[in-house]
Amino acid sequence: MNRSMALGSAGALVTATLIAGAVAAPSASADSRHGQDREARGAAIAAARAASTGIDWQDCPADWGFAKPIQCGYVSVPLDYARPYGKQIKLALDRVVSTGTAQERQGALVYNPGGPGGSGMRFPTRVTNKNPLWTNVSKAYDFVGFDPRGVGHSAPISCEDPQEFVKAPKLDPVPDSEADKRAQRKLAREYADGCYERTGRAMLQQMTTPNTARDLDVIRAALGEKKLNYLGVSYGTYLGAVYGTLFPKHVRRMIVDSVVNPARENIWYEANLGQDVAFEGRWKDWQDWVAKNDAAFHLGTTRAAVQAKWLALRATAKKHPIGGVVGPAELLAFFQSAPYYDSSWVPVATVFSKYEAGDTQALVDAAAPDMSDTKGNITSENSNAVYTAVECTDAKWPTSWRKWDRDNTRLNAQYPFLTWSNAWMNLPCATWPVRQQSPVEVKTGKGLPTVLIVQSTRDAATPYQGAVELHRRFKGSRLITEKGAGSHGVTGLVNPCINNRVDAYLLTGAVNRADVTCAPHATPQP
Numbered sequence: 001m002n003r004s005m006a007l008g009s010a011g012a013l014v015t016a017t018l019i020a021g022a023v024a025a026p027s028a029s030a031d032s033r034h035g036q037d038r039e040a041r042g043a044a045i046a047a048a049r050a051a052s053t054g055i056d057w058q059d060c061p062a063d064w065g066f067a068k069p070i071q072c073g074y075v076s077v078p079l080d081y082a083r084p085y086g087k088q089i090k091l092a093l094d095r096v097v098s099t100g101t102a103q104e105r106q107g108a109l110v111y112n113p114g115g116p117g118g119s120g121m122r123f124p125t126r127v128t129n130k131n132p133l134w135t136n137v138s139k140a141y142d143f144v145g146f147d148p149r150g151v152g153h154s155a156p157i158s159c160e161d162p163q164e165f166v167k168a169p170k171l172d173p174v175p176d177s178e179a180d181k182r183a184q185r186k187l188a189r190e191y192a193d194g195c196y197e198r199t200g201r202a203m204l205q206q207m208t209t210p211n212t213a214r215d216l217d218v219i220r221a222a223l224g225e226k227k228l229n230y231l232g233v234s235y236g237t238y239l240g241a242v243y244g245t246l247f248p249k250h251v252r253r254m255i256v257d258s259v260v261n262p263a264r265e266n267i268w269y270e271a272n273l274g275q276d277v278a279f280e281g282r283w284k285d286w287q288d289w290v291a292k293n294d295a296a297f298h299l300g301t302t303r304a305a306v307q308a309k310w311l312a313l314r315a316t317a318k319k320h321p322i323g324g325v326v327g328p329a330e331l332l333a334f335f336q337s338a339p340y341y342d343s344s345w346v347p348v349a350t351v352f353s354k355y356e357a358g359d360t361q362a363l364v365d366a367a368a369p370d371m372s373d374t375k376g377n378i379t380s381e382n383s384n385a386v387y388t389a390v391e392c393t394d395a396k397w398p399t400s401w402r403k404w405d406r407d408n409t410r411l412n413a414q415y416p417f418l419t420w421s422n423a424w425m426n427l428p429c430a431t432w433p434v435r436q437q438s439p440v441e442v443k444t445g446k447g448l449p450t451v452l453i454v455q456s457t458r459d460a461a462t463p464y465q466g467a468v469e470l471h472r473r474f475k476g477s478r479l480i481t482e483k484g485a486g487s488h489g490v491t492g493l494v495n496p497c498i499n500n501r502v503d504a505y506l507l508t509g510a511v512n513r514a515d516v517t518c519a520p521h522a523t524p525q526p
Contacts, residue, residue, distance in 0.1 A: 092153035100139030114234025117386035169327030248445030261466035458486030
C-alpha cells in the first residue's frame with residue numbers, strides 16, 4: 001500500500017417528491033443505509049449475471065506480455081452498483097490453471113498486490129516461472145490476477161498527461177518557505193482538477209474500495225466459484241477486509257499480508273501520517289545495515305555517517321540536479337524502495353556507493369525517468385491516478401490547509417525522510433472534486449471463516465498495528481508475526497516458518513491453535 005469507504009449514490013434517491021417540503025428528506029444515516037442496500041442488491045444481480053455468462057478465456061493479447069499457457073479474459077461489472085442495469089465496464093483478468101490432478105484442484109486463488117492502483121496480472125507468472133514458494137499451492141489452485149477498475153486494461157483512468165507526470169526534476173518536496181508550500185498546494189489542486197477533467201465525474205465517483213470489493217465478488221461468480229479464495233498484499237489487505245465485511249459468507253480462504261489498519265478513523269489521512277513514522281524507522285534499519293557492510297559500500301561505519309552522506313547528496317541534487325534530471329524528489333523516489341523492500345537494499349546501496357566513488361551515471365540511470373518508455377510512463381501515471389482516486393473518494397479528508405501544515409510540520413521535525421513527500425502526494429484529496437464517502441466499518445459477519453494474517457513488525461508502508469487491529473476485528477483469525485523484519489509483502493519471501501503455514505492454510509485450511517511468531521527471513525548480503 002502506498003498508502004477506502006462509503007457506499008454512495010444515495011443522493012439519487014431523493015426525488016422531486018421533496019419539492020416544497022411535501023416529504024421529509026431521510027436522515028443522512030438512513031439515506032446511506034438505503035444506498036448500501038441498493039448497492040448490495042446490485043452486486044447480487046451483477047454476480048448472478050456473471051455466473052451465467054462466465055469468462056471467455058483466450059490467448060492473451062500480444063502486447064499484454066503474457067505468453068501461453070496464461071490465458072486472458074474480461075468480466076463486465078456495473079460502473080455504479082446502485083444501477084446494475086446501467087453502464088457497464090470491463091475488467092481484465094488472466095489465469096494459469098492448476099498444475100495438479102483433478103482430485104487435487106480446489107478452485108481459483110485470486111490476487112491483489114495493493115496500491116490502490118496495482119495490477120495483479122503478473123500473479124500467474126509465479127507458476128509459469130516456477131517460483132518454488134508456490135509449487136504446492138499451484139497444484140491445487142488456478143492462479144488468477146486482475147486489473148481492478150480504473151487500472152491498466154480495466155477502463156483505465158488518468159489525471160495528467162503521462163509524459164508530464166514523469167518529467168523531471170520536480171520540486172523539492174521539503175519546503176524551504178511559505179512560497180514553496182503555495183507552489184505545492186497549487187500543483188495538488190491542479191492534479192485534483194485534472195482527475196476530474198480527464199476521468200469524468202461518473203467514473204471518479206465510483207472509484208472506491210467497496211466497489212472494487214463488489215467487483216471481486218462478480219469475478220468470483222464469473223469464475224464459477226461458490227466461495228472466494230483470496231490473497232491480498234498491502235492495500236490488497238484492506239480490499240480483503242472490506243470484502244470479508246460485505247460478503248462474509250462468500251469467503252473460503254483469505255490471506256492478508258502486510259496489513260492496512262482498517263479502523264475507519266485511519267482511512268486514509270491518518271494512515272499516511274503513520275507511514276511517515278514507520279518509514280523513518282525502516283530507513284534507519286537500512287542505514288545500520290549499510291554501515292555494517294562498509295567494506296562493500298564505503299558509505300560510513302555508522303548510521304550517522306551514512307545519513308550525512310545522504311543529506312550531502314540531497315543538497316547537491318537540490319543545488320544542481322544530477323545529470324540535469326535527478327533532484328531531491330527523484331532521489332527520494334529511488335531511495336524509498338530500500339525501506340519498502342529488502343530486495344532493494346543491495347541495489348540502492350550499490351548505486352549510492354558508485355555515486356560516492358564518482359560514477360554519477362549509475363544514479364541517473366536508476367533515478368531519472370525514461371522519457372522514451374511511453375508505455376511504462378502511461379502505467380506509472382495510471383497507477384498514481386487510481387491511488388489518488390480511490391483514497392480521495394473512499395473517505396473524507398481534512399480540507400483545512402492549517403491542519404495539513406501543522407501535522408506535517410510537526411512530523412517532519414522527527415521523521416523527515418518521507419513526511420512532506422507523502423503530504424504532497426495526498427494533498428489533492430483536500431480539494432477533491434467529487435463526493436467523499438465514509439469508510440466501511442470492518443467487522444466479523446456471520447459465516448466469515450478463519451482469515452490468516454501475516455505481518456512483519458518493522459514494515460514501513462503498513463505498520464504492525466494494522467495487523468493487530470484487523471486481527472481484533474476478524475474474530476477467529478490467526479496472526480503470523482515476522483519479528484524483527486520489515487520487508488513489505490511477507491508471503492513472497494523465503495521464510496519456512498511462514499511459507500509452510502501459508503501452504504497448510506491454503507491446501508487444508510489448517511492454522512495453529514494460537515498466533516505464531518517467526519524469526520526474520522535472511523538479511524540481504526552485499
